[in-house]
Amino acid sequence: MELNDSPAREFDSYSTNEAILERLQLLDYEKEFVKLKDSFKPISRHYFVKSTNSGEQFFLFTNLAVWLMKKCGEQGLEYPQEFDDPNSTISKILAVLKAEDIPVDYSISAIKKGSGAGCLHILNELSSLAVRKNNLGFSRFEVVESDPNDENGDADENDVADPAEITAEQFDEDENESVVDEDVGEATQFDAAFDEGALLSINPNSEKPLDYLVANDAQVPQFRAEVERATPQLKITVRADAKDWRSHIEQMNKQLQAIKTNFNQAKPFLIETQKEITESTQRIEARERHINQQLSSLLGQYRTIQDRIAEKSEQYREASGGITMRTEQLQNLGEEVDQLKLQIEEQGAKNNDAAPLIRIKQAIQKLENQIVALSIQSSVLEQALFSRRIRSMNISNFSVDF
Template sequence: MIEALIGVFLVFSLGQSDAKAIVINELLVDKLKLLKYDHIFCQTRTPPWERLHRFYFAVSSPNRNDQFMYFASLVAWLYSLIGVPFPAPSDNDDLNPICSNIVLQLREVGFAPPSWSPSKLKQGHGDAVCSVLDSLVDLVLEIKNFQFAVPMYTDLGKAIVVDEIGSEAADELCVSKPSKPNEAASSVFPDLLTESTSTSKIDPNHWKMDLERLAPQLSLPLVPDGKEWRTHLEQAQQLHAGISKQLVSNNAELERVEGNISSTLEKLQSREKFINSQIEPLTTEYSAVKRRLSEAQQKYGNSLDNVTELTNEIAHISEQIEQVKFHVLELSTFSK
C-alpha cells in the first residue's frame, strides 16, 4: 500500500519520461520474480545483491555507481539466459564501453536501434535503462516459452460483471428511472439494502476544520520543469517578440554601423595595397640576400668539411712521423 502511494506521488511529481520509467520498473520487478532473480541472480555476488524495489531504476540513487553496476550486472545475467556471451562488469571498468556493448548486443539479438545514445545508460536509471531491462526480460520469457495463465476470478455471487454488459444495456441501466423507490437497488443489491437510511454522526463544523487543516498538505506543488518542451516554446516566442520589437528601433543604428564598417574596410584595403607596393622592392632584395646567404653558408659548410679532413690527415701524418722518430732512436741506440 505504501509503495503504491509513493508511486502515485512520483508519477504526478516527476516528468513524463520519469513517470514512464516508474510504470516500466514496476512491471519489470514482477517479471524478474518470475525468473526467480532473487534466488539466482542476487546470489551471484558476495555480499548478495539486494532485492529491487519498484522504483529502483526509475529514479536516481544516492550511490550512482552501485546503481549502474546493478543494472550492468543484471543485463549480463539476462544475456546469459538468452545465450549471448556478455562479460560481467567490474568497478574498475570504463562505463562507455559497457554501455556501447549493451546496445550492440541488443542489435545482435534482434532489437531495433534505440532513439537515445548509449551514454544515457551511464545514469543507471531512467526510461532508457528500464526499457533495456524490460525488453531483455520479455525476450527471456519468450525463449523459455512462458505464458501467463488465465486469471481465475472468485465467485462474486449476485454481483454484476459490468464488463459483460453491452454499451446500450449499460446506458439503459444508468438512464432508466425505477418506478418505485429503491426498486432497482433492491433487485440488484438486496443484501446491502437496509430499512433505514444511515445517518452520519460527524460534526460538520469539526469536519470542515479538519478539511481546512489538511487541505494545504494534500496540495501538490507543480514545479516548472526546464526540460518541458512547452516551456522552451514559450521562451522562444517571447524572445522572438522581444527581438522583433528591438529590431525595428535599432535597424537605423545597425545600418549606420554597417556603413562605417564598410568604409573602414575599404580604407584598410587601400592602405594594404600602398604598403605592399612600397615594400615590394625590399622584399625582392631580401629574397636575393637570403639566397646569397644560403649559398655562403653552403660554401662555409663545405670548407669546414675540408678543414676537418685536412686536420685529420695532419694528425695521421704527425703520428707516422712520431713512429719514424721512435724507430730512428731505437736504431741509434742499438748501433752504439
C-alpha cells in the first residue's frame, strides 16, 4: 500500500489543525486577535477540519489569515467584513501567498467552504511563516548539570520531587485508604500533627513509601488547613464549550427526571384515554358494518347506474369527436369563403375605380400637346429650309447673269 492510500491519511487534517492551534497560541492570538472584534472567538482543536457553519468558519478563516499576514509584515491589508465578496477576499490572500512563494493547489470554491484541506493548508503555511518571521519556536529542554559541591541541595530537591511522583502513581491504589468526609468534617487515619520534615524524609526506594501517610497521626484541623492551602494551586480552569455534550449532562438528567415524573402522573389519564378510544373505535366499526348491510342493495344499484353513465359518457365522447372534426372542416370552408369574398371585393373595387381612366386621358392629352408642338417645330424647320433654298437659287441665278 502506498503512503497516500493509507487509512491514516484522513486523520492528517486533525493533526494539522492541532499544529495550527499551537502556533496561534505561540503567537498569542487570544489576546491580539480574539479581542479585535466581538465576533471573533477562540477556535477549537479541530475547528477547520469539517464544515459545521460555513459562513462563520469562512469569516473567521479569512480574518485569521489576514491577521497572520499582518504578522508576516503585510501591514497594508484590511480585515474583511462579513458581507464582502468572498472571491475578491480569497484572491487577495492567494496573491500574498504567491508573493511568498507558497504553493496553493486548491480551487476558490474549495476555500470558500471555510473548512477542509484547502483552508488548513493556507493557515498552516501562514502560521509557520509568521512563527519564523517573529523568531518564535519551541526549544528543547536543557539538562542542568549538577554541581558536585552542592550535594545537599540536590538531595533535598530529589527528596521533594520523588515522593510527589510516587504519590501520584499510587494515588489510585491508596485512594480508599485515606478518606476525608467533608459533610461530617472528620478524617480517617489522620490523627497526628502534620510533619513536613518527616514527609520529605520518606525513602522513595522503600517497598511502601506511603506507609507514613497512611499511619500518619496528623490532627484534622491542621491537615484540613494544609489541604485548603494547597487546593487553589491544584485547580484547573477548563473553558466551557456550549457545543460540548458534557456541559449539558446535568440539564439532560433534569429533563429526563421531569419527563419521568410527568409521565407517571399522566400515565393513568393516557390509559383511560386509550380505553375510550378503543371503545369508540369498536362502536364505529360496528356501526359501519350495520350501515353497509343496510345499504348493500342501494350500493349495487349505484354501481349499475355508474356503469351506464360510463357507457353514455363514452358514446358522447365518440359523438363529440365527430362533431369536433366537422366543426374544424366548417371553419376551414368558412375561411376559404372569406378569402374569395375579399378577392372579389378587391377586383370590383379595381373595376369601379376611375383613376386609371383619368390617368390614361391625361397621358393622351400630353401626347396630343407634344404632337402639336412637334408639328409646329417641323413646320418652322421646313420654312427655314425652304427660305434657305430660295436664297441659294437667287444667288446662283445672279451669278449666271453676271
